[in-house]
Amino acid sequence: MTTPQTSIFNENSIHHYFLEYKLHSNIDNKTLITALSPVLSSFSAHDVEVVVAFGKNTWELLSPSAGEIGLKSFESLNGVDGYMLPSTQNDILVWIHSAHHDSNFDQALAVQHCLQSIAKLELELIGFKYHDSRDLTGFVDGSANPTGEDARVAALIPVGEPGEGGSFVLTQQWVHDLARFNQLSQAEQEKVIGRTKPDSVEFSGADMPSNSHVSRTDVKLDNTALKIYRRSAPYGTVAQHGLYFIAFSCQLMRFEVILQRMFGVSGDNKHDRLIEFSKAISGAYWFAPSRETLGVLFREEDRSLSENSRRHKGTHGI
Numbered sequence: 001m002t003t004p005q006t007s008i009f010n011e012n013s014i015h016h017y018f019l020e021y022k023l024h025s026n027i028d029n030k031t032l033i034t035a036l037s038p039v040l041s042s043f044s045a046h047d048v049e050v051v052v053a054f055g056k057n058t059w060e061l062l063s064p065s066a067g068e069i070g071l072k073s074f075e076s077l078n079g080v081d082g083y084m085l086p087s088t089q090n091d092i093l094v095w096i097h098s099a100h101h102d103s104n105f106d107q108a109l110a111v112q113h114c115l116q117s118i119a120k121l122e123l124e125l126i127g128f129k130y131h132d133s134r135d136l137t138g139f140v141d142g143s144a145n146p147t148g149e150d151a152r153v154a155a156l157i158p159v160g161e162p163g164e165g166g167s168f169v170l171t172q173q174w175v176h177d178l179a180r181f182n183q184l185s186q187a188e189q190e191k192v193i194g195r196t197k198p199d200s201v202e203f204s205g206a207d208m209p210s211n212s213h214v215s216r217t218d219v220k221l222d223n224t225a226l227k228i229y230r231r232s233a234p235y236g237t238v239a240q241h242g243l244y245f246i247a248f249s250c251q252l253m254r255f256e257v258i259l260q261r262m263f264g265v266s267g268d269n270k271h272d273r274l275i276e277f278s279k280a281i282s283g284a285y286w287f288a289p290s291r292e293t294l295g296v297l298f299r300e301e302d303r304s305l306s307e308n309s310r311r312h313k314g315t316h317g318i
Contacts, residue, residue: 002159002164002165002166002290002291002292002293003165003290003291003292004152004155004156004165004166004167004288004290004291005051005052005167005288005289005290005291005294006291007049007050007051007095007097008051008155008167008229008231008248008288009151009152009155009229010049010097011231012099013049013097013098013099013129014099014128014129015097015098015099015100015101015104015126015127015128015129016095016096016097016104016126016127016128016233016235016244017094017095017096017097017104017105017107017108017124017125017126017127018093018094018095018096018123018124018125018126018127018171018233018235018244018246019093019094019095019096019108019111019112019121019123019124020090020092020093020121020122020123020124020171020282020284021090021091021092021093021094021115021119021120021121021122022090022091022119022120022122023057023058023091023092023118023119024118024119024120027061027118027119028061029061029062031118032058032061032062032118033062033297033298035114035115035117035118035119036052036092036114036115036298037298038114039052039094039110039111039114039115040052040294040298047098047100047103048096048097048098048100048103048104048107049096049097049098050094050095050096050107051093051094051095051288052092052093052094052095052288052294053092053093053095053167053169053286053287053288053289054091054092054093054286054287054289055073055089055090055091055092055093055284055285055286056071056072056073056089056285056287057073057091058091058092059071059287059289062297063289063293063297065162066287068162068163069157069162069163069166069287070162070252071168071252071285071287072252072285073087073089073284073285074087074088074089074170074283074284074285075087076283077259077260077263077265078263078265079262079263079264079265079271079275080263080264080265080269080270080271081264081271083263083264083271083275084263085172085259085263085280085283086280086281086282086283087283087284088122088123088281088282088283088284089283089284089285090122090123090284091119092115092119093169093171093284093286094108094111095231095246096108096111097127097233101126104126108124123173123282125173125235125244126235127233127234127235127244128233128234128235129233129234130234134234135232135234135243136176136178136234136236136241136242136243137176137178137181137189137193137277138189138197139189139193139195139197139200140195140200141230141232141234141243142230142232143195143200143202144202144214144218145229145230146227146229150227151229153227153250154227154228154229154248154249154250155167155228155229155248155249155250156248156250157250158250163287163289163290163293164290165289165290165291165292165293166287166288166289166290166293167248167249167250167287167288168248168249168250168251168252168255168285168286168287168288169246169247169248169249169285169286169287169288170228170245170246170247170249170255170283170284170285170286171244171245171246171282171283171284171286172244172245172280172282172283172284173235173242173243173244173245173280173281173282174242174243174244174245174278174279174280174281175240175241175242175278175279175280175281176241176242176243176277176278177277177278177279178241178277180276180277181277190203191209191212191273192212192213192273192274192276192277193212193213193214193274194208194209194212194213194214194215195214202214209273210270211270211271211272211273212272212273213272213273213274216258216261216262216270216271216272217258217261217262217272219254219257219258219261221257226251226253226254226257226258227254228247228248228249228254228255228258229247229248229249230245230246230247231246231247231248232244232245232246232247233246242278243278248288252285255285262274262275263275
């Protein structure tokens, strides 16, 4: 059985670091692997969690069988009423998270040192846990997130399928207009989200608006719930703030269906009311390979270490 990048599922972190890189032109497979190998090797040397994922072009450069999994580059989406999603597809994603911002920063510096000769850092965001895992809007974020084995089923490509143990990833940087959102009464805010604000109780029946965030993102296809596993984090300053959305799925299609419903292009011309108060300024798809796949690619013996031995050493990583 293949092993996923275990840091995807560790939910104890309160500090996050998100790095997106664009490869320089004419980087070949050997140069890419040489630069990335110490990045992967360093994961076990720090008390931080690290996840690495690749855009379509980079994964095709690394893996001869890349085309089998159906990875795509993110494409911009024009929705109803003038709302749209931009594509800012980059090549390498590194997500660092832990209980300590200083440890994250040390790891981010190490990653930058390894990759700066082959890639340009296009996005650098610092995320954090906000109160009791709330979005900056004040609502609990991801209250319907699957847990335990359900999270792994939602996030990971099943055994026997191309890319098994890996995960498709969607990232987006959303900028909130909190001034506008906070002008709404609490009751109206709850209609936008589809849940109560203090205790995150989901509306039901006629009380659930058809254009609420919950209604537009809670999707079933052929009576099967299209669950994804979210690990998003608030970010920002007083001048600009919002949510860095990062989610993992066993199927790329699940992201596409949810985004189409949010932006009103799934057939009913209804958009998610939340996008009236939060604007996406980035969007990318990635593939986060299993630990075994990374081990084969980068010939790292420590990929075979068991999780128990990692805990014994007090270290974490992919």
